[in-house]
Amino acid sequence: MNKIVISGFYGFHNIGDEAILKTLTQQLKKLDPNVEITVLSHSPEETMLKFGVKAINRRDAFKVFNAIRKSKILLSGGGSLLQDDTSARSIHYYLAILKMGLFLRKKVFLISNGIGPLIRDSNKRKVAKILNKVDHTTVRDDNSRQLLEEIGVKPSKVSVSADLVIAMDMQPKDVGEKILKELGIIDDSRKRLAIAIRQKDFRTEEKRAQLIKLANELAKKHSVIFIPFYYKNDTKIYEDIHEFTDSHVYFINNKYNSDEFMSILQNIDMLVGSRLHSLIFSLVAEIPFIGVSYDPKIENFMDMISMKPVCSMSTFSSEVIIDAVEALEDQYAVKKLEVLEAKKTLRKRLDINDIMLKKVL
Missing domain, CATH: 3.40.50.11930 (Rossmann fold)
Known part of the structure; x- marks a missing residue:
């Protein structure tokens, strides 16, 4: 054995x-x-x-x-x-x-x-x-x-x-749809936009003000959902900003497993993220995304699929991200195809792991 x-x-x-x-x-x-x-x-x-x-x-x-x-x-x-x-x-x-x-x-x-x-x-x-x-x-x-x-x-x-999460399977969409409805997201006329950031990057008043401005501006047309990829830290953003955000800004605070998160992402139209695996989950869920870098691993991942972050945490700007969201929406069909192609390319790269494991086992 x-x-x-x-x-x-x-x-x-x-x-x-x-x-x-x-x-x-x-x-x-x-x-x-x-x-x-x-x-x-x-x-x-x-x-x-x-x-x-x-x-x-x-x-x-x-x-x-x-x-x-x-x-x-x-x-x-x-x-x-x-x-x-x-x-x-x-x-x-x-x-x-x-x-x-x-x-x-x-x-x-x-x-x-x-x-x-x-x-x-x-x-x-x-x-x-x-x-x-x-x-x-x-x-x-x-x-x-x-x-x-x-x-x-x-x-x-x-x-x-490639990152092992690239091999993750897509999930039934009804699980994620139910979670979003329980959150109060029932207006199907609005596009859904997820934000996945590290709470620790928004501890200063200036950075929090930028994040609140971003969420409220995007909420004029979208249902904006904050998704915590690391519960210990990221759920704290709710305590920091929820009282300053508009009615179409939502916060996921309950614990869900990785399959449930994948289902949630499959019910989203686009994502803005600085958490690396929020970008990778978006790729697997086949939805366009916008990357914000806090670490070279973000650039490293996006380089692999011929993309770049729109800004870094040190230059975080609500205006830059809002412009990037508008540009993405203008080219949504093209960006969707790019995500599908990138997913296919990275899944092929995972073959090297299979070859190694087969030899070992």
């Missing part, structure tokens, strides 16, 4: 990472129906219940060591695990897990990782040293591969794939 340990940012109620884990475990079970999967999770019981896998506390070093010792394969990913921009500690955690797998002489792979930013030279050296020892790494964008090669990882050790 193949025993696999999966390491990643799991069990934190992040919709993007939930979707990553779901698609990855489904693919592993498809390739080997008897595979035994153990996930390192922040919420092990919840992970077991949601995904039908074994799970252990990712911070219990003894249990983690034993799980890897008993396994055949260690998979790290997907997501942006190897970066030292948002946290100085997380990169050391994920490198320690990889070193544990190498120490125990397991097959060690990184799958569909986004690499960087890597700011500290010491971390660049550590990443290069370890990734030159693992069996193989697939990254989710061309810029991640370029970064790895720049810091000294052998080109033969790295292949370019």
Whole structure:
């Protein structure tokens, strides 16, 4: 029996990472129906219940060591695990897990990782040293591969794939339609526009004023829905701005799983997002979107599909985004076709993951 340990940012109620884990475990079970999967999770019981896998506390070093010792394969990913921009500690955690797998002489792979930013030279050296020892790494964008090669990882050790969420299936639309109606969105004459941002980027009064202005201006013609891709943080935007927004601005605050989120997006006409997986969900749901960057991973993803963010968080402007929404609506049919073509292209890139996993299993 193949025993696999999966390491990643799991069990934190992040919709993007939930979707990553779901698609990855489904693919592993498809390739080997008897595979035994153990996930390192922040919420092990919840992970077991949601995904039908074994799970252990990712911070219990003894249990983690034993799980890897008993396994055949260690998979790290997907997501942006190897970066030292948002946290100085997380990169050391994920490198320690990889070193544990190498120490125990397991097959060690990184799958569909986004690499960087890597700011500290010491971390660049550590990443290069370890990734030159693992069996193989697939990254989710061309810029991640370029970064790895720049810091000294052998080109033969790295292949370019795509984000694992690209493999996610579309869902029945009635689930999302019901959720939106329960939210009070019943006016079918209005187009629906979703906004998916990080609440932490709007903590200053100036930034919040720009966001309120954006929501209210768009609400003159649209039903505007704030969607939280990371519950712990993003639902707080409701407390910050709801009393200043118009009647056609709505906030999703209840918890839904990744399939329900996909169904919601399939009932939306367009999305403005700075959360990476809000853009990827939109692509899978086949709806046009506008990207706002807070991190190079946004540019990296949009580069893969020949698009660019309309602005960054440092230059966030309601006027710029409103103009982009109007331009998108003027070319909606063309933009829809571009999304369909991009989805097809990225799904083809995922084949490299299948080839790697088949060899391993």
